[in-house]
Amino acid sequence: MKALQSSYLEIFAKKVFNELKSDEALTLNFNGEETLFSRLSKAKVRQVTNLHQAFIDFAFIKGNKVINFNMPFRADEGDFSLALKKLAQAREWIAALPEDPYLVRPKYYGVTKEENLNSLPKNEEMMGQVLDFAGNVDLAGVFSSGDVVRATINSEGQFHWFKTRNFYLDYSLYNEKQKAVKSLYAGSEWNSDDLRRNIKDAEYKLGLMNRDSKKVARGDYRVYLAPSAVNELMGTLSWGGVSMAAHQQGSGSLKDLWQKKKVMSPKFTLKEDYSLGLSPRFNEAGELAHPEMMLIEKGEFRNFLISTRTANEYKLESNNASDWESMRSPVISTGDLSRDDIYKELGTGLYVSDLHYLNWSDRETARITGMTRYACFWVENGEIVSPIEDLRFDESYYNIFGDALERVTNFAEVSPSTGSYFQRDVGGSKAPGVLLSQFKFTL
Amino acid sequence: MKLKEILNSLSDLKADYISLREVHSKGLGMSVRNEVFEGLNSSEDHGLMIEVMMNGQFAYGATNSFELSDIRECALKAKNAAIEASRFSLAKFSLDERPVTVGEYKSPGKVGIDGFNPKEATELLMGLSNAMKLHEHVISRSAYMQMTEMQTHFVATNGSDIKQNINRTAIGMSAVASSEKGNQRRSYGDDQSTQFGLEKFNKEKLTATAIRIASEALELLNAEECPTETMDLLLAPDQLYLQIHESIGHPLELDRILGDERNYAGWSFVKPSDFGTLKYGSPLMNITFDPTLEGQYASYFADDIGNKATKEYLIKDGVLLRGLGSLESQKRLNLPGVASQRATSWNRAPIDRMANVNLEPGTSSLEDMIKSVKRGIFMQTNRSWSIDDYRNKFQFGCEYARLIEDGKLTKLVKNPNYRGITAPFWNQLKMVGDKSTFEVGGLANCGKGEPNQVIFVGHASPVCLFSNIEVFGGGK
Numbered sequence: 044m045k046a047l048q049s050s051y052l053e054i055f056a057k058k059v060f061n062e063l064k065s066d067e068a069l070t071l072n073f074n075g076e077e078t079l080f081s082r083l084s085k086a087k088v089r090q091v092t093n094l095h096q097a098f099i100d101f102a103f104i105k106g107n108k109v110i111n112f113n114m115p116f117r118a119d120e121g122d123f124s125l126a127l128k129k130l131a132q133a134r135e136w137i138a139a140l141p142e143d144p145y146l147v148r149p150k151y152y153g154v155t156k157e158e159n160l161n162s163l164p165k166n167e168e169m170m171g172q173v174l175d176f177a178g179n180v181d182l183a184g185v186f187s188s189g190d191v192v193r194a195t196i197n198s199e200g201q202f203h204w205f206k207t208r209n210f211y212l213d214y215s216l217y218n219e220k221q222k223a224v225k226s227l228y229a230g231s232e233w234n235s236d237d238l239r240r241n242i243k244d245a246e247y248k249l250g251l252m253n254r255d256s257k258k259v260a261r262g263d264y265r266v267y268l269a270p271s272a273v274n275e276l277m278g279t280l281s282w283g284g285v286s287m288a289a290h291q292q293g294s295g296s297l298k299d300l301w302q303k304k305k306v307m308s309p310k311f312t313l314k315e316d317y318s319l320g321l322s323p324r325f326n327e328a329g330e331l332a333h334p335e336m337m338l339i340e341k342g343e344f345r346n347f348l349i350s351t352r353t354a355n356e357y358k359l360e361s362n363n364a365s366d367w368e369s370m371r372s373p374v375i376s377t378g379d380l381s382r383d384d385i386y387k388e389l390g391t392g393l394y395v396s397d398l399h400y401l402n403w404s405d406r407e408t409a410r411i412t413g414m415t416r417y418a419c420f421w422v423e424n425g426e427i428v429s430p431i432e433d434l435r436f437d438e439s440y441y442n443i444f445g446d447a448l449e450r451v452t453n454f455a456e457v458s459p460s461t462g463s464y465f466q467r468d469v470g471g472s473k474a475p476g477v478l479l480s481q482f483k484f485t486l
Numbered sequence: 487m488k489l490k491e492i493l494n495s496l497s498d499l500k501a502d503y504i505s506l507r508e509v510h511s512k513g514l515g516m517s518v519r520n521e522v523f524e525g526l527n528s529s530e531d532h533g534l535m536i537e538v539m540m541n542g543q544f545a546y547g548a549t550n551s552f553e554l555s556d557i558r559e560c561a562l563k564a565k566n567a568a569i570e571a572s573r574f575s576l577a578k579f580s581l582d583e584r585p586v587t588v589g590e591y592k593s594p595g596k597v598g599i600d601g602f603n604p605k606e607a608t609e610l611l612m613g614l615s616n617a618m619k620l621h622e623h624v625i626s627r628s629a630y631m632q633m634t635e636m637q638t639h640f641v642a643t644n645g646s647d648i649k650q651n652i653n654r655t656a657i658g659m660s661a662v663a664s665s666e667k668g669n670q671r672r673s674y675g676d677d678q679s680t681q682f683g684l685e686k687f688n689k690e691k692l693t694a695t696a697i698r699i700a701s702e703a704l705e706l707l708n709a710e711e712c713p714t715e716t717m718d719l720l721l722a723p724d725q726l727y728l729q730i731h732e733s734i735g736h737p738l739e740l741d742r743i744l745g746d747e748r749n750y751a752g753w754s755f756v757k758p759s760d761f762g763t764l765k766y767g768s769p770l771m772n773i774t775f776d777p778t779l780e781g782q783y784a785s786y787f788a789d790d791i792g793n794k795a796t797k798e799y800l801i802k803d804g805v806l807l808r809g810l811g812s813l814e815s816q817k818r819l820n821l822p823g824v825a826s827q828r829a830t831s832w833n834r835a836p837i838d839r840m841a842n843v844n845l846e847p848g849t850s851s852l853e854d855m856i857k858s859v860k861r862g863i864f865m866q867t868n869r870s871w872s873i874d875d876y877r878n879k880f881q882f883g884c885e886y887a888r889l890i891e892d893g894k895l896t897k898l899v900k901n902p903n904y905r906g907i908t909a910p911f912w913n914q915l916k917m918v919g920d921k922s923t924f925e926v927g928g929l930a931n932c933g934k935g936e937p938n939q940v941i942f943v944g945h946a947s948p949v950c951l952f953s954n955i956e957v958f959g960g961g962k
Contacts (some may be wrong), residue, residue, distance in 0.1 A: 079567075082835075082938045083565035084746045092546040092937070095560065096533065112528040115550040131529070139522040139605040141612075152841040167570050174574050183526075184749035185936035213936070215749045223748070292519075292626040293662035314793040321727040342873045399752070404883055405901055405960030407668045412881045414874040433561045435879045435905070439962065463937035486905050 044077045046097035046118040047192050049156065049204045059126050060198045070197040072100040072327050073116065073239045076467050078189040087179040103133045107142040122470035143324055145355040150199035152329045157434040158206045163188060170234055173212055176242045184214030191467050195329040205323040206421045207231065207469065210416045212462040215417065216245050217286035222252035222430055225397055225417040229459045248418055257421045257429045260485065265392030266482035267385055270456035272398045276443065277373050279401040279411055285338050287347040291357050296406040300344045307342035308448040312376035314338055321459055322371045322470035330363035342445065375474045378451025387425040388450060388478055407442040435486035443479060450478040487554065489641050495554065496561050503539040504561065504582060505642035507790060509832035511781065512801055514599050517630035518611040522685035526604065532918045533832035536561045542578030546835045583906055584815040586645045587794050591787035591788055593653040595683030599633050607631055610689060615707035617693045618661045618700035623707065623864060626662035627700065631635035646792040654942060656678055657687050659696055663703035670706035670900060672699035672885050677727050679942065682781045702886055705898060712902040712959030713744035713886060719860030719904055719955040720855060723925035725884050728868045729930065732907040737877035738800055740823055741838035742812025751934045752875025755908065756883040758819050764806040767912030772846040773801040775810065783928025783944035784841035791836055793825035811838045830939035837935050848918025855917045855951045865902050865955055881905040901960030911952065919948030
C-alpha cells in the first residue's frame, strides 16, 4: 500500500505547506495501516477482514486561532485537491471563531524515522499454524498482522515517522464447563515453536480449571493479582488518574496523593518508560516525551502527565504528554517476590489472573469496581484448591498500592495493546504481580 | 464510477456473492470550557467495504481508495481469504442470509452540518458555559456540540440496493463543583443524541438546564453520603438507558450467546433454550427492538447486510422471546432475531449489535410511584457502570439522588451507587412509569467486537421502580 511509504506523505505535506500564508501554520498527523483481522471461535474462522486505510489529521493555525480537520489519504492526486478544499473551508470558519488563549504552536522538534519491518510468514501460513496448534481445543479470539504507521510532520520542518510490522494472537481457551484461560502471543518475529508452546501452556492451565468452581462469599480476602490484572488496573488509572488537566478540572482520582495528603506503599513505583519500545515517544504535536519519567516513586507523588495545552492554561511546565494525558508506556517496578513463592506467600486467599470491566466507583477516594475473569483460583495453605465463580470487587488504589501491598514480584510481564477501535493501536504496559493483604469483594 | 458499475466490473471474479458498502461520513464537533473556546473539529471519512462469499464463508476487504485497480485487488484478496478460510469455517452460510432489499432512508433532522454557523454555535456554547458560572466553586463549565452525517450505499449481486443517510446531533454540558468537601459533577446530554437536527434544540431550555446542573453540582457539595442499605430504587430514564444497555441489550446479542465474543466483550448468561421460557423480569417488563421510532438515535431502514428492520418484542410481559442477532446467528441457533448486523463504518465487517432497544411505558405516574415507597431512593444520570462478562453481576453509580421516605422525596445524597444481578433485578421491577415519564435517548459509543468497533445505539424508557435493591455510597 503506497500510502504507507513515507515519501508520499512528505511530498504531500510539502505541497500543502507551500499553500500556507504568512500568519498560518500547520501540523499533520498521519495514521495508516495494512492489516489482516481474523476473528476466531471454537478454533474455527468466523470472519476475515483485510483492511487498507490511511488518514491525516490537520491542526491548522491562523493568527491565534486553531481549527482541526481530517481527510482520508490515498497517495494520489486527489489528496491535494481535497486538502485545498478543506483549507479553504477552514479559513472561512476560522474567521468566525474566537482566539485560543492556550494555543499550542508547531515548533521544530527534529526529524526521526523508525521502521521495524521484520519479515513475517504469509498470513495464511501464520493462521494455518494457529488453527493447527489449537487442534481440538475450544479457542476464541482474534489474530491480527500487518503494518501500522504513526507520523507527524509540521510546517516548521519537524517530521517523525514510526512504522512497525507485527502480529498478535489474542485468545482464550475454554473447557467443557466453559471456564477459561487467557493468553497472548504477540511480536514482530514469528516463531512457530514459541506459538506452539504458548498454546500448550494455556492448555495446561486450562486443565486446572476442570475442578468444580468454588463460590466465594463476599468479604475481604488475601489476594495475589497477576501481572495481567495489574496491567488492567494501569489502564483505568490512565483514565483521569495521572492527568494534570483532570485534576485541575475536578475529575482526577489521585487528588490526595497529588496534594500530598496521602502516600502509597514504598514498594510501589510507577513511571513512563519508552524503552519498552512499543510506543513512539512523539505526541500529536510531534513533541518528544522524556525517555523515562517518574509518576509515583516509592509511594510518593512525583509527576502527573502535562500536555503543552494544559501547561499553557495552568502556567505549568509541559512534559510533552499526549492531548489526553493518558499513559503511553507505563511500567511498574518489580519487587522481590519470586514466582516459586507466590502461592506459599499468599497462603489462603484468591489468585486472580485477570480483571474485567473496571470503572471508577468513587473518584474522590480512588475507588474502582470491576470483575474477576478467566483463571482465578481459591488457594488454601499455599495450594490451589479450585477455580472460583467470578466475583465483583470495589477497592481503592490507595489500598491496592498502599496499605494492603505486601509484596511485588521480581518479574514483570509486558502487555502490548491489542486495541483496534478505529485503527490498530500501538503501545503497551509492563507490570509485575502484587500480593495484597486485603482486597474487598462485594458481590 | 457508480457503485453498481463497480460491482458489475467485479463479475469476472466469479464469487458466490459480492456486496459493496460505501460509507461517506462527515463530522463536526466543537466545545467550550470555562467560557474559553476549546476547538472545532471537522472530520471526513470515505471508504468501501467489499464482502465476498465463497464456499459458504464470508470474507471482507476494506479500502479507502476508489481507484478501480485498488478495489479490484481488495476484492480479490477477500475472495482468496474466503476460499482459504472456508477450510476452517465456523459455520457455512448461503444466500438465504443475504435477503434482496431495495429502499432508502433519511433521518428526520432538518438543520445539520450544511446549516452550521460557527459564530452562532460558539455563542450558544459560550452562553451555556457562562450560565453555569453561578459560584466560584463551579470550577469546570463545559458545553459541546457534535454533528455527524453518514451516507451509506449498499449494493449486492443479489440485486439489493439501499441508500441511507443517517444524521446525528448532540449537545451536552457538564458542571464540576469543588470545595474542601470534595468534587461533584452534574451533566446533561451525553445520552441525549438524536437523529433530529439542530432545530430540535431550544436555547432557552438548554440555558435553563445549564443553570440547573450547575446548581445541583453545588448542592451536592453539601449533601450527605448515600446510605448503605437495601431499599426500593426509583430510576430515571437517564440511568435506565445504561441499565437496559448493559443488562438486557448485550446479553441478548446472539453472537455473545454463541460464544463468538468470549475473548473480548464476553458472553451471556442467556442460553439458547431460554428463548420462549425464561422469566427475564416481572410481568410489567416489555422490551422492544424498534428501528422505527422517528428521530431515535439508531433508527434505520435496513442493517448493513441489507436486512429490512422491523419493530419486534424481545421480552414481552417479562418473558424472553427473541435475541438481537443477524440472519447468520439466527441460522446457527435456529432462533428468531432482528435486523441488527451492523458495522461501525466501512472499515469493519458487520456483527450482531443493538440498535434502538427500548423499555415500553407502563401505567404508573411518577407521583404514584413515589407515594408507594416507604423507604427508598430516586437516582438520576449515570456516572459509572460495570458488569461481568456473562452480564450478571452489575454495579452502577449515579450523579444525583434523593431519598424517598414515607411516600415523599426528601434528603439529597451524594455518590449514590447500586448493585445487583440481572434477572433477579428485573424480576424486582415493581412499577413502570406511564408515557408522561417516557424519555428517548441515544448513546454514541457502544464498544464490542474483534477487531473493536464502536456504534451508536438508542434507548428509551419511562421511570421505573425496583424493590429491595442494594444501595451504597462513596468514601473509603
